[in-house]
Amino acid sequence: MTIYLNGQYMPIEEAKISVLDRGFIFGDGVYEVIPVYSRKAFRLEEHLLRLQHSLDGIRLANPHSDAEWTGIINELVARNAAEDQYLYLHITRGVAKRDHAFPNPPVRPTVFMMSNPLLTPPAELLGSGIACVSAADNRWLRCDIKAIALLPNVLLRQLAIDAGCAETILIRDNKYMTEGAASNIFVVKDGKLLAPPKDNLMLPGITYDVILEIADANGIPHEVRKIAATEVFGADELLLTSSTKEVLAITRLDGKPVGDGKPGAMFARLHRLYQDFKRDVMRA
Numbered sequence: 001m002t003i004y005l006n007g008q009y010m011p012i013e014e015a016k017i018s019v020l021d022r023g024f025i026f027g028d029g030v031y032e033v034i035p036v037y038s039r040k041a042f043r044l045e046e047h048l049l050r051l052q053h054s055l056d057g058i059r060l061a062n063p064h065s066d067a068e069w070t071g072i073i074n075e076l077v078a079r080n081a082a083e084d085q086y087l088y089l090h091i092t093r094g095v096a097k098r099d100h101a102f103p104n105p106p107v108r109p110t111v112f113m114m115s116n117p118l119l120t121p122p123a124e125l126l127g128s129g130i131a132c133v134s135a136a137d138n139r140w141l142r143c144d145i146k147a148i149a150l151l152p153n154v155l156l157r158q159l160a161i162d163a164g165c166a167e168t169i170l171i172r173d174n175k176y177m178t179e180g181a182a183s184n185i186f187v188v189k190d191g192k193l194l195a196p197p198k199d200n201l202m203l204p205g206i207t208y209d210v211i212l213e214i215a216d217a218n219g220i221p222h223e224v225r226k227i228a229a230t231e232v233f234g235a236d237e238l239l240l241t242s243s244t245k246e247v248l249a250i251t252r253l254d255g256k257p258v259g260d261g262k263p264g265a266m267f268a269r270l271h272r273l274y275q276d277f278k279r280d281v282m283r284a
């Protein structure tokens with residue numbers, strides 16, 4: 001696997017960073033995950049916009065122009081073998097003596113990028129759906145920043161793994177559903193697709209946008225509004241989205257079936273439309 005680190009391409013085994021990197025010491029950095037279909041980065045402009053939003057959120061100057069990012073990304077994609085890849089892009093505030101305050105004057109940010117083959121969920125998972133647990137969303141109030149400091153998300157995801165499940169659905173203040181530990185969540189009730197609004201309590205998913213655009217373009221009834229926890233537990237269907245998982249049906253929550261416990265009609269329709277979109281738009 002060839003990776004990119006601070007201006008150079010190299011085998012991942014040769015990549016080294018300082019133990020004083022603020023990403024290592026403080027989790028002081030942001031990241032992006034960008035799917036690549038047929039060697040073309042999907043929604044690159046939107047991913048770079050979200051990256052800029054994250055960098056602004058942590059007050060770190062963007063080390064590259066969009067043209068430079070595009071050049072690095074295209075080169076990394078070319079140097080890796082798979083036709084479909086997912087890029088992991090990681091920027092930290094750089095290497096400095098350990099001090100919470102920003103280095104002054106600023107130091108060079110650390111820029112790391114790697115690529116892995118993008119493997120979409122296997123047919124059996126699409127057929128069965130996944131099981132989830134729910135938990136209190138105990139993260140900070142800037143979940144719109146794609147921060148590398150993911151300890152809360154790691155601990156929350158592990159609750160699902162410990163219960164033999166795939167993802168944890170997060171409930172803020174015992175009231176509203178925000179998202180999954182590493183995914184966005186949609187509710188289906190009476191034929192309508194419900195999505196929580198993009199705010200400071202969730203990551204604005206690129207796949208979330210795609211799903212809402214597909215719903216819009218195909219006359220699927222949908223509404224973006226706050227979703228009460230009770231609506232999650234009383235849903236006809238629950239759906240999970242992310243760049244690497246695309247769209248999945250959640251068929252069990254906290255050990256109980258969601259709806260009739262099988263992937264539902266909304267999932268089947270959105271998954272089919274997502275595959276059409278991938279073929280016609282993402283690979284184009």
Ligand code: PDD
Pocket residue numbers: 033153179180181182183184202203204205206207208241242243244
């Ligand atoms: N995670 N919410 C959270 C907290 C996430 O970490 C992710 C993605 C999403 C979905 O966003 P998108 O559709 O843009 O992938 C929502 C990535 C895949 C990860 O951390 O690996």
